[in-house]
Amino acid sequence: MEHGPGDEVIVVGGGVVGLTTAVLLAEGGRRVRVWAREPAERSTSAVAGALWWPYRIEPEPLVGAWALESLAVYVELAGRAEETGVRMVEGLHAHMRLDGLGPWATRVPGLREDADGLRARLPLIDMSTHLPWLRERLLKAGGTVEKRVVTDLAAVPAPVVVNCTGIGARWLVPDPAVRPVRGQLVVVENPGITTWLTSVDHSSGVSTYFFPQPGGLVLGGTAEEDAWSPVPDPAVAEAIVARCAAVRPEIAGARVLAHRVGLRPARNAVRLERRPLPGGRVLVHNYGHGGAGVTVAWGCAREAAGRACPAA
Incomplete structure (x- = not known):
């Protein structure tokens, strides 16, 4: 051309x-x-x-x-x-309800509500x-x-x-x-988890989620407003693992593969x-x-x- x-x-x-x-x-x-x-x-x-x-x-x-x-x-x-x-x-968006979302949610194929929250593929x-x-x-x-x-x-x-x-x-x-919204993640060896889960409190700077990726199970997370540090905090990482293990106990013994930090570009x-x-x-x-x-x-x-x- x-x-x-x-x-x-x-x-x-x-x-x-x-x-x-x-x-x-x-x-x-x-x-x-x-x-x-x-x-x-x-x-x-x-x-x-x-x-x-x-x-x-x-x-x-x-x-x-x-x-x-x-x-x-x-x-x-x-x-x-x-x-x-x-x-x-x-996977499951725990404690989430359709009536808390915008009209777009009704157009997500297979998104459904049950006693635990919203499930979808x-x-x-x-x-x-x-x-x-x-x-x-x-x-x-x-x-x-x-x-x-x-x-x-x-x-x-x-x-x-x-x-x-x-x-x-x-x-x-x-x-x-x-402005940055800092997110910290921990990647661990996947102990056999095949579904994702999120449990997010938008009024809090911490949340609980895990995503099974090919390179390991990604655990999260944080949402720290106006925080700039790119360095993972060991105490934060430990708390992330503990929150995820409270949902799926097998995560507690999983070997840590990596720590990650990203600065979300919020506006x-x-x-x-x-x-x-x-x-x-x-x-x-x-x-x-x-x-x-x-x-x-x-x-x-x-x-x-x-x-x-x-x-x-």
Whole structure:
């Protein structure tokens, strides 16, 4: 395909939101370069437990539509689980009720209420497989990924710039409304657990959840507002294991494989908008996805690509 100079797009940020947006733009016929400070494997996205579910993200009416669009994509990708890292896994949202959720919940296939909470078979994404798969899909579509540090969005040399920098948008835009919600996880050898569970109190900074991933059982978690430390806290890790073991006692003796910390890029609302740059160029913001970047990645990418290049 021949590309003109106006077809070039630079996506700043190489996590799940940036890569997914870049894939849709490249497959829509644009010449796409992703500029990222670090490889996807070192991004916040790589730390995610990555169960599809809207969590700590606003505004709900828009989030519901983005999440449902992404759900449809993940259901399709689950047909190639080894390649894409997406599996459909049964589980329980403990103590949760349908009447506490938005209209989007009625459109989630198989979501049902019982005495314990909400049960469903939902996408669970292994990010260690999914992020490299997204990158490879982008490369196959003619895109590139480059290690670049951006300090000024207006100086990025492309007719269209898409800002998918997550927590980095706090300084780069700058947007002080972006703030971290720190999440700490523990990965243990899976003692045979095949279903996921979440038990979340949104008024608290701690929760209980476990996700069976190919590389181990992921235990969580925390949601510490405005906490910046990337270093795992041993006491917090011990408490996470104890909370999960209270639900499934076999977790107590499981060997610890890894500790993880990620800074969710929280904002009062996702920022997804088109802005002008000098010289008739275009900047599209796509950041502030909180704890649900994976959940809304495809829906937000579709909208961002449409704003960036209306014909894409």
